[in-house]
Every structure is written in C-alpha cells, then in structure tokens.
Amino acid sequence: MENRKGLVVDVSVSAATGMAEREESLKLLQSNTKSGATVGEDRGYDVDTDYQALTHGAQ
Known part of the structure; x- marks a missing residue:
C-alpha cells in the first residue's frame, strides 16, 4: 500500500502460518x-x- 495516496501496489495470498505476513511482506518489499x-x-x-x-x- 502506497502510504500517501492509498494506492495498492501489489497483493499476495498465502497460508496462515503465524509468520506468513512477515514472510510475504519481505517478498513484496x-x-x-x-x-x-x-x-x-x-x-x-x-x-x-x-x-x-x-x-x-x-x-
């Protein structure tokens, strides 16, 4: 999510593992x-x- 304008830059879907959000955020970055x-x-x-x-x- 682009902070200033609220523009969605990319999305990702993964299985809930307890670490999925952190792992996916690193991939997206x-x-x-x-x-x-x-x-x-x-x-x-x-x-x-x-x-x-x-x-x-x-x-």
Whole structure:
C-alpha cells in the first residue's frame, strides 16, 4: 500500500502460518522497492528476525 495516496501496489495470498505476513511482506518489499526507498510497517513487524531480514536485504 502506497502510504500517501492509498494506492495498492501489489497483493499476495498465502497460508496462515503465524509468520506468513512477515514472510510475504519481505517478498513484496524485495520485488517492489528501489534503492533508497523508505518503508513503514505495522508495530507487529518490529521483531528481531524481521528487522535482520529487512536490513540484510537492503545491503
């Protein structure tokens, strides 16, 4: 979801596993963001494993 205009950029469907939202958000970010992009996520995504995956993917 593009934050400023509320534009849907991409969607994804997966099985509910307890980690599916985090896994799918990482896939969507990898396929839709460009270098220098800023990203905002809900509070539930601030766990260490998600943070590591996001920062590792940015390098």
